[in-house]
Amino acid sequence: MNINWIKEFPAAITVCDTKGKIIGMNNKSAEVFINEGGYELLDKNIFDCHSDNSTRIIKELIAEKKTNVYTIEKNGIKKLIYQAPWYEHGELKGLVELSIEIPFDIPHHKR
Numbered sequence: 001m002n003i004n005w006i007k008e009f010p011a012a013i014t015v016c017d018t019k020g021k022i023i024g025m026n027n028k029s030a031e032v033f034i035n036e037g038g039y040e041l042l043d044k045n046i047f048d049c050h051s052d053n054s055t056r057i058i059k060e061l062i063a064e065k066k067t068n069v070y071t072i073e074k075n076g077i078k079k080l081i082y083q084a085p086w087y088e089h090g091e092l093k094g095l096v097e098l099s100i101e102i103p104f105d106i107p108h109h110k111r
Helices: 027-032 051-065
Strands: 012-017 022-025 068-074 077-090 091-102
Touching: 027 091, 051 077, 051 091, 068 091
Parallel strands: none
Antiparallel strands: 012 022, 012 091, 068 077, 077 091
16 A cells, blocks of 8 residues: 655655755645755755754764754744654664644643
8 A cells, every 4th residue: 555645744754864865855844945945955965954053963863863852933833843763674764854833832641
């Protein structure tokens, strides 16, 4: 079964390889980065459009196979950013970033 749910998923999904080359984006990711080129960012390097500090963090996440989670506020929108390594047959292939718009007041449940 081939279900392409990623393309129209309402959160931005951006995928890079271990060298920082953008190899995947969904529609929301292209929309979020429209001023930087949208889908034209495919095959470009994420290190070319990040600060030195962000580049250092991303390289560390890839090298150490770590996950990074935080929230941001930009243009009146709060987002959860989730960056994590992705693998193919157990081999590290790069990093996935999910950028999910969330409410400013979000319920938290203990279960």
